[in-house]
Structure formats: structure tokens, C-alpha cells
Amino acid sequence: MNNDIEKVLISQEELNKRMDEMAEDLNKKYQGQEPIVIPVLNGAMIFASDMIKRLTFKLTIDPMKASSYAGASSTGKVKIVQDVKSDVNGRPVIFMEDIIDTGRTLKALSEEMHKRGAKSVEVVAMLDKPETRVVDFHADEYGFKAPNEFLVGYGLDYNGLYRNLPYIGVLKQEVYA
16 A cells, blocks of 8 residues: 555455446446547546446547646636547446535536537546535436545546556545645
């Protein structure tokens, strides 16, 4: 375990088991459709990659990058840094996200896809952190409820670091305080 990590919250084995369950639900739901899967970069790239390998339906992968964070805190404004290249009109859209924290980013991105004519918009998140929500937004499917602690690993970062940890851990407060 990394010295900056207070404790491992969710192991790689637990992540794999939960992703298998979520993929089973998605495979039933989207069989015969061709959704656009939109990983929200950078955080969701590891989770999205592992999830996509478990999906058995035809899909297009088209990542998007949005930002509302500076360091450890949300700025409150959602900015699309890299947009999708696909035409979402008439197609189901599945956002893959690492964590739903304030809810602002996914709410804004979901609204944008509806405006562009998406047939449906679903959000699949590895973690849901309802205690920090500032807007009314909920994932359609999520892996785990997250405690109100600073989490890193498996795509989650602090200033770009720790994304490569194979588990989700609690960052020691002295690292980010």
C-alpha cells in the first residue's frame, strides 16, 4: 500500500465483482442497441476501460473531458474541455464516471446530451458520494456509496496523482491539507 494512503476502502477484487454485476445489468438493457459510451476523462478512464471490456453489445466509445475542479475543491462551473465527436441524436448515451460528488458535472453533461437529441442518457458511476451533492442528480447505476473522505486510486486523483493505484483508498489528510 502507498504510504500516503490511510486505508484501502475498496479492493481490486471488490471492484471487479461489482463491475461484473453492473455489466450484467447493462448487457441486458442495451442488447440490440448501439449506445455511445462516453467516459468522462481523466478520472473515469480506468473504470470505463474495465467496464467496457465486460459489455457484450455494439457500442461506440467517445470520451469527453469536463472540468469543475481546481485541486481538491469544486469551482462550481462546468466547462467542456474536450467534446464528443459523435452525433448523439437518436442514440442512447451512457456516461461512465469515476465519482459523482457535487453532481454538477454529470447533471450539466446529461442536460447537454438531451439538448443534442440523445434517445436516452444514463450515468454509470463507480462511486456515488451523496453527502457532498449540491444539485439534484443521481446515477442510474453505481458501484459503491462513497464516504465523505478524500478518495484516490483506480482513476481518482489528487492533483493528478494516485490514479494508477489498483484500489480505492482514503488519502491521508496531511497530504492534501
